[in-house]
Amino acid sequence: MTTELYDQAKASAQWIQERIPETPEIALILGSGLGGLCDDFDDAVALEYSDVPGFAESAVEGHEGRLVYGKLAGKPVLAMQGRVHYYEGWSLTELTFPVRVFGLMGIDNLLVTNSAGGANPDYVPGDLMVITDHINLTGVNPLRGANEDRFGPRFPDMSYAYNPQIRETILSAANDLGYELKQGVYAGMAGPSYETPAEIRMIHTLGGDAVGMSTVPEVIVANHMGMNVGGISCITNLAAGLGTEKLDHEEVKEVAAMVREKFSALVCKTVEML
Numbered sequence: 001m002t003t004e005l006y007d008q009a010k011a012s013a014q015w016i017q018e019r020i021p022e023t024p025e026i027a028l029i030l031g032s033g034l035g036g037l038c039d040d041f042d043d044a045v046a047l048e049y050s051d052v053p054g055f056a057e058s059a060v061e062g063h064e065g066r067l068v069y070g071k072l073a074g075k076p077v078l079a080m081q082g083r084v085h086y087y088e089g090w091s092l093t094e095l096t097f098p099v100r101v102f103g104l105m106g107i108d109n110l111l112v113t114n115s116a117g118g119a120n121p122d123y124v125p126g127d128l129m130v131i132t133d134h135i136n137l138t139g140v141n142p143l144r145g146a147n148e149d150r151f152g153p154r155f156p157d158m159s160y161a162y163n164p165q166i167r168e169t170i171l172s173a174a175n176d177l178g179y180e181l182k183q184g185v186y187a188g189m190a191g192p193s194y195e196t197p198a199e200i201r202m203i204h205t206l207g208g209d210a211v212g213m214s215t216v217p218e219v220i221v222a223n224h225m226g227m228n229v230g231g232i233s234c235i236t237n238l239a240a241g242l243g244t245e246k247l248d249h250e251e252v253k254e255v256a257a258m259v260r261e262k263f264s265a266l267v268c269k270t271v272e273m274l
């Protein structure tokens with residue numbers, strides 16, 4: 001079973017490598033409404049998830065599904081324009097498969113992005129937050145089951161799940177651009193219902209600043225493979241109980257579209273400085 005996964009990831013990595021001119025230095029996972037960054041790529045090669053061996057395809061509206069290679073700030077990068085989510089019913093093995101592939105391609109750096117709700121009362125919609133750490137509140141772990149030693153150890157260290165140097169680079173990039181960045185902890189939920197006000201109070205009490213339904217499984221798998229991870233959350237809304245409005249996915253998409261320029265500039269500058 002795990003041998004099979006390894007072979008499948010290897011085959012997928014080879015399939016991608018045959019279609020792009022060089023090994024990317026950085027893999028990017030672009031969350032809901034944040035995929036527009038790929039418009040800035042030079043020498044772009046787009047691969048539909050439906051064509052890439054082993055890649056799952058999202059059915060959620062507003063989530064794109066392409067792997068885009070290109071040069072960003074002169075550096076070769078490989079971006080996931082859209083990702084699939086646990087709440088869609090995918091297994092964590094399916095969901096994290098692309099990260100396995102990136103690791104086997106020899107990509108050492110992974111920059112993950114997402115849209116998230118603000119659980120910290122100081123946050124406002126449109127804020128960008130560099131992820132300092134996460135809390136896995138999904139109740140599941142992608143590494144459950146027999147360990148494949150060729151991917152990584154049985155009990156991977158998570159002390160530096162979000163690489164401190166990459167975090168510093170993101171902060172420097174923001175500083176160069178004159179952006180203020182929040183720094184905080186991402187609480188990962190299984191979804192798809194948003195949290196109740198009581199759950200948001202719990203999350204903030206536990207140390208969570210932003211809350212979302214992605215990222216945690218991918219980051220665990222990337223750490224398993226020894227990759228360096230950086231993370232940026234786009235705060236699209238206040239979480240339940242912190243504002244007066246009801247939460248809806250349209251609002252999340254709208255705010256993500258609004259901060260798109262700022263977000264794109266930050267990711268581009270970060271890639272340049274990495």
Ligand code: 6GU
Binds near residue numbers: 115238240
């Ligand atoms: Cl408030 N919660 C979760 N789980 N995900 C979100 C969100 C909230 N806002 C955007 N994404």
